[in-house]
Amino acid sequence: DAGVTQSPTHLIKTRGQQVTLRCSPKSGHDTVSWYQQALGQGPQFIFQYYEEEERQRGNFPDRFSGHQFPNYSSELNVNALLLGDSALYLCASSSDGGTEQFFGPGTRLTVL
């Protein structure tokens, strides 16, 4: 079992650009959550996808959007990048109703 995988591992963008991050959940999991971890901070919840729908959303602007595919993999899209969007973006998967979320290694986004 490969666990939760994320791509790419690192990404450098400039202000105003758009970025897409990808996540494949752990085998058997149908729910994907995305978190933003700024330097020196704990992860903050962005949103969660289940059955290809956004089920819950944290306090992030509409520039942050996502998608879940029929195979349960997910994408996080960020438009009009700001310097403050530089962070480690973590994907976590779980089974619906499960109490434990399994995290991927993250994608480190740097916005210049």
Added chain:
Amino acid sequence: AQSVTQLDSQVPVFEEAPVELRCNYSSSVSVYLFWYVQYPNQGLQLLLKYLSGSTLVESINGFEAEFNKSQTSFHLRKPSVHISDTAEYFCAVIKQDRDDKIIFGKGTRLHILP
């Protein structure tokens, strides 16, 4: 709303000494409690969790945490640390009513001194 406070941003401790990482939470509803560990340049790994039952929970690598409802605390302890325990530790909560949003503390960096 839920919140998690980790009282120490950094904890230096000598190898083979005991350590306690403090965590307090606030919630108007019942929650599950977790400790996650993040090794340098890696994602988060679940260290241990409290769902119900015995208030003392243990991990496979010697850490333990005790849920104290009256003090709303979930402190993490280890009687003897190793250099390999160097990492960032995050306390976290999630509401029991199928709210799948994990609320994390800001983390405590455990620095093992030789």
